[in-house]
C-alpha cells in the first residue's frame with residue numbers, strides 16, 4: 001500500500017531534480033500515486049521550447065517499488081530522443097522525509113500541453129475522428145512504439161492504450177507511461193512460472209488490450225512485440241469507434257479474436273483490414289510495427305517515415321552469411337543500409353492480395369485487395385513474414401463465423417470532458433498540423449539505426465560510440481544516497497549534455513542485455529541452447545525438445561527450443577550446424593534475432609564494458625546487486641548465480657524459491673488500471689477482469705502422458721530430408737516412462753473446448769512440406785550412428 005502523497009507543492013516551490021532546477025508553475029493533476037505539475041526548468045532542455053517541463057512526483061513505498069520507477073526511467077532514457085515518445089529530461093530519487101522507509105521520485109519530462117489523447121477524443125464525441133486524423137495519430141504512435149521495438153533486444157511496452165498517449169503543444173501524439181515496459185517474455189515452463197507471469201500480466205497490462213497469448217498462457221507463445229501490435233490494434237479500433245473491440249465479448253472474444261465493426265463511423269476497408277491483421281489471434285500472423293507503419297503510410301498516401309529495421313537486419317544478416325569476411329561498413333551503402341521502398345515503386349500498381357472485408361454491419365463479407373509492401377515482396381519473397389500476404393484463411397473460409405451482438409451503444413452524453421487541466425486541442429489546430437513524414441527528425445528511428453551502425457560490427461546494429469568511457473548518469477547513485485536538505489535534491493542524472501546515442505546506447509545496452517538475460521532466462525553464456533549443452537545432456541535434451549515440439553507441447557514456440565530441435569543430424573549438435581531443418585514458420589525476425597543473439601553472446605564474452613552505469617553505481621552505493629534490480633522487474637525470476645554455467649535446475653530452484661514472494665507492486669499503478677471508471681468521457685480501462693488462465697494451479701492433476709502415437713506429429717522438414725527420414729523407418733522403441741517426460745499443467749476445462757484444445761500450428765512456409773516424423777526413429781538412428789554421444 002502506497003503512503004498518501006504529501007501536500008501539493010505551491011506554485012513557486014523550487015526543487016532540484018538531477019542537474020536541473022525546477023520551479024513549480026502549476027499543479028496539474030494526480031496519477032495513481034503521483035502529483036503532476038508544470039514547472040519551469042533551468043538549464044533549458046531541447047524538449048521544452050518554452051522551458052516549461054512536466055514534473056512528476058511519485059511517493060514510493062519501498063525499495064522494491066523503486067525498481068519499477070527505475071525501469072520506467074531507464075526506458076525513457078533509452079527513448080528520450082524519439083519525437084513520438086514523451087521525452088525524459090531528468091530524474092531524482094531520495095528517501096522521503098515524510099515517512100520512514102519510503103522514497104520520493106521526481107521525474108522531469110517534456111510537458112505535453114495538448115493533454116491526453118483521451119481528452120482530445122472527448123472533444124470529438126459528436127463529430128468522430130476522420131480517417132486522416134486516425135491515420136495521423138496511428139502513424140505517430142506507431143513511430144513511438146517502433147523506437148522500442150527497434151532496440152536489440154526489443155522493449156515491449158505492454159500497456160499501449162488510449163490513456164497512455166499525450167499530445168504535445170505542437171499537436172504531436174506521444175507515447176507515455178513506461179512503467180510496464182519489459183523484455184520479451186518466453187513462455188512459462190512450469191507452474192511457478194505460469195503463476196508469476198500471470199500475476200505480472202495482470203499487474204502490468206490493461207484487460208481490454210490484452211492479447212490472446214497474454215490471456216492463455218497455455219499457448220506457449222512468447223509475449224513480445226506482437227503483443228504490443230495487438231494492443232495497438234485495439235487502440236486503433238478505439239480511435240475509430242470509441243470502444244474496444246472486445247468490450248462485450250470479453251476474454252473469450254479476445255481468445256478467438258472475434259469482434260465486429262460498428263456501422264458508424266465509416267472507415268475504409270483498408271483501415272479495417274489493418275485492424276483485422278493487427279488483431280490476428282496468432283502473433284506470428286500479425287504485422288510487425290514497421291509493416292503497420294508502412295500500411296498506415298500507404299493509406300495516407302505518404303512515404304513511410306521509417307525504414308523497416310527488421311528487413312534491414314535480415315538483409316545484413318544475409319550479407320554477412322554470404323560474405324562473412326566483409327564487414328557491413330565495407331559494404332556499399334545501398335547494400336548495407338538499404339532503403340526499403342515503402343511506396344509503390346511500380347506506378348502504384350503493386351500486386352493485389354485478398355484481404356478481409358467487412359460490410360457496413362461489420363460482418364465479414366469478401367476478399368478485398370490490399371497492396372503488398374513492395375520491399376517485403378521483393379526482398380523477402382521466400383519468407384512469409386508479411387501478414388498482408390498470409391491472410392487469415394481460416395477465418396476467410398469459415399462459413400459460419402459467429403455473429404456477435406451489435407457493438408455497445410455509446411452514451412456519450414454522460415461523458416465528462418476533462419478540459420480544465422489541459423486545454424483540448426482545437427480541431428482547427430489539429431487540421432493545420434502537418435502529417436508529413438519525418439525522415440531525419442529528432443526521433444527518426446532510422447537515424448538511430450544509422451548512428452548505431454557506424455560503429456557496429458556486422459552482427460550488432462545498435463552499439464554506442466564505443467569511445468564513451470564516462471556516463472554522467474552515474475551521478476544518480478551518489479546523489480540518491482545523499483541526505484535531503486532543505487528540499488534541495490542533488491543531481492539525479494545528467495540532462496541533455498550527453499550525446500544522445502552515447503547515453504542511450506550505453507543505457508540501452510545495459511538494460512537490454514540485462515533484460516534479455518534475466519527476463520528471457522537467457523544468460524550471457526547460458527542461453528537456453530547453451531545451458532542444455534552445458535548441463536551435460538545436450539543430445540538427450542535435443543531429442544527431448546524435439547519430442548516436445550512434435551508432441552505439440554505448449555512450449556514449442558520458444559524459439560530457443562525450436563533452435564535446439566533443428567540440430568539433429570550429422571552428429572553435430574552445434575547451434576549453427578544443423579542440416580536437418582525441423583521448423584514451422586520461423587519468422588525472419590526470430591531467425592535473425594537468434595543468430596544475432598548467438599553472435600552477441602560471443603561478442604560480449606570477449607569484451608568488458610568500461611562504462612560505469614548509474615544503476616550499477618547506485619547498487620554499489622546502496623548495497624544491492626544491479627542484477628537484483630532487473631530480476632525484481634522481471635516477470636520470470638532467475639538465479640542470481642553469476643556462474644556462467646548455471647544450470648536450468650538451479651534456475652528453476654531459484655524460481656521456486658522466488659515464487660513464494662509476491663510480485664513487486666508497481667508504485668505508480670495506473671489509476672485507470674486500478675480503479676477503472678468512466679470519469680473521463682470515453683471509458684478508461686479496467687483490470688477487474690480475470691485472466692482465463694487464472695485457474696488455481698496448485699490443484700493441478702498429474703499431466704497426461706502422451707501416447708507414442710501422439711508423439712508422432714506433423715512437422716516441417718525439407719523435402720529432401722523428409723525422404724531420407726522416411727526411408728530410415730525403424731521399429732518404434734517403447735515409450736519413455738511417464739515420470740521421465742516433461743510435465744505441464746493441464747489446461748483449465750474452459751480452455752479445452754474448440755480450437756484451444758489443440759496446440760496452435762504455425763503457418764507453413766511455402767518451400768517446405770509437411771511429413772510425419774517419428775522422433776524415436778530419429779533418436780534410434782542417431783544412437784546407432786553415434787553410440788558414444790548418448
Ligand SMILES: Nc1ncnc2c1ncn2[C@@H]1O[C@H](COP(=O)(O)OP(=O)(O)OP(=O)(O)O)[C@@H](O)[C@H]1O
Nearest residue numbers: 031032033034036054110111112668669670671672
Ligand atoms: N508529460 C506530461 N505532460 C502533460 N501531462 C502529463 C504528462 N505526464 C502525465 N501527465 C498527466 O498526468 C496524468 C497522470 O500521469 P501518469 O499516467 O504518468 O501518472 P501515473 O501516476 O503513472 O498515473 P497512472 O499510473 O494512473 O497512469 C496523465 O493522465 C496526464 O493527464
